[in-house]
């Protein structure tokens with residue numbers, strides 16, 4: 082059955098979308114079947130994959146029960162990687178979704194039949210920088226959460242809030258299987274003490290969760306989205322593509338594949 | 340009367356909090372009386388100023404009508420700079436606030452008597468990375484919006500959404516005076532083409548709004564918050580303190596002070 086992984090962190094700008102797009106692409110390159118769902122109204126993963134935002138073509142009508150998830154899936158330029166784009170109206174979705182019953186379980190229910198068939202090995206959910214209804218829907222739907230973390234002080238401060246929420250959702254039986262599958266350090270600049278100190282702190286508190294792969298800060302990751310392709314297509318031999326390929330290998334080991 | 344400035348951008352990690360803390364500090368250093376309100380449940384501005392998060396001491400009870408704004412004001416280590424800290428419960432506030440009448444006008448009403456007296460020259464509102472109820476409350480309360488913008492492609496994509504929302508709030512008579520007072524480029528690295536291209540694009544579309552001051556990328560701005568002080572105290576002669584002092588001078592000219 083496909084595993085559903087939320088990529089979430091309420092702290093903004095930590096590399097959630099960059100990780101969603103590039104990890105999904107690297108896993109597809111290794112022969113896995115992957116679906117990336119853009120749950121963020123900013124629709125950055127949508128443009129990072131070169132897709133267009135079109136009304137009624139996002140996860141939004143699925144969350145309102147107006148469409149099935151299968152109807153929204155589109156292919157990307159990469160074999161093995163499908164996606165569900167976002168639309169700007171998603172921002173208004175939170176209020177509409179909240180009117181319905183069981184509104185925190187909408188995405189979980191919508192993904193139910195996709196999970197049962199074997200079409201995808203992994204389904205990734207790229208989340209907005211908040212703990213609102215869209216992110217909580219993703220956490221309730223997910224089997225596990227991957228938390229990208231910038232090597233910065235403010236990002237470190239917010240980590241315990243995210244980990245705490247995952248624990249509450251698990252304990253409260255909303256999603257008893259939910260766990261943190263890993264913490265990924267991003268924008269790592271080994272020349273600064275700050276980055277080394279933050280990595281050291283995370284390794285001290287969450288040694289088993291911390292990925293060995295550290296994603297380096299490189300402008301190539303900022304340039305690739307303007308071309309609508311993952312960094313593995315934009316700069317295939319650069320340090321960013323190497324780092325995300327290494328992350329994909331580590332991720333597969335954690336999930337019993339290799 | 341004090342002018343209320345929202346510091347907002349739904350894109351995460353663009354430098355909203357860093358700008359709120361350091362601009363407010365530089366204006367206080369120039370002799371102005373400034374209040375910084377942390378409207379973000381992440382409470383980064385609170386820790387960036389060395390304040391503690393305490394229950395019932397934030398803007399949250401004010402938005403629910405349980406306290407007045409004056410009751411929540413605390414002083415900081417900087418003469419001329421007061422603050423209202425955030426608390427984690429603010430994240431739950433959005434649902435509670437939405438139950439009341441006129442829930443988008445709560446902050447505007449709460450600030451009404453502070454505006455009338457001459458205690459503060461400026462009140463800054465540090466917003467979370469979303470267009471939810473807390474940010475809209477800040478936009479409805481504000482006279483103007485300062486939009487920090489990272490020199491990155493994804494950040495550029497989101498700019499028109501923010502500008503569009505401001506225009507809708509003005510046109511819809513929710514806040515007829517609201518306007519964008521400026522766009523500030525942050526984390527500028529002059530060695531990269533990406534940064535130069537993004538600045539060029541913003542200058543092409545919004546020449547009158549773009550601040551001349553470009554805030555350079557420097558690790559000092561990442562280090563200062565872990566010491567709970569603005570960069571003007573942490574590294575007073577560095578390039579970050581110089582840039583924010585220059586911004587403060589430019590800001591004062593735009594608001595008819597110098």
Ligand SMILES: Nc1ncnc2c1ncn2[C@@H]1O[C@H](COP(=O)(O)OP(=O)(O)OP(=O)(O)O)[C@@H](O)[C@H]1O
Nearest residue numbers: 093094095096097098099210268298299303351491
């Ligand atoms: N390792 C890196 N090196 C350099 N730039 C990076 C790196 N990772 C991401 N970026 C850039 O930093 C910015 C923030 O990353 P991204 O948008 O992926 O974060 P996010 O957590 O998804 O943000 P949001 O909270 O707004 O959803 C983007 O412009 C991206 O291109």
Ligand SMILES: Nc1ncnc2c1ncn2[C@@H]1O[C@H](COP(=O)(O)OP(=O)(O)OP(=O)(O)O)[C@@H](O)[C@H]1O
Nearest residue numbers: 093233351352353354355356357468526556557561
């Ligand atoms: N000019 C700069 N150079 C280097 N680092 C910076 C700069 N400005 C901000 N930072 C760091 O980048 C990170 C993001 O900045 P900040 O938290 O101020 O953004 P934000 O827009 O308030 O984020 P959020 O969307 O989560 O509220 C922080 O860790 C901050 O210390």
Ligand SMILES: [Mg+2]
Nearest residue numbers: 097098121125
């Ligand atoms: Mg994102």
Ligand SMILES: [Mg+2]
Nearest residue numbers: 355356379383
């Ligand atoms: Mg902030």
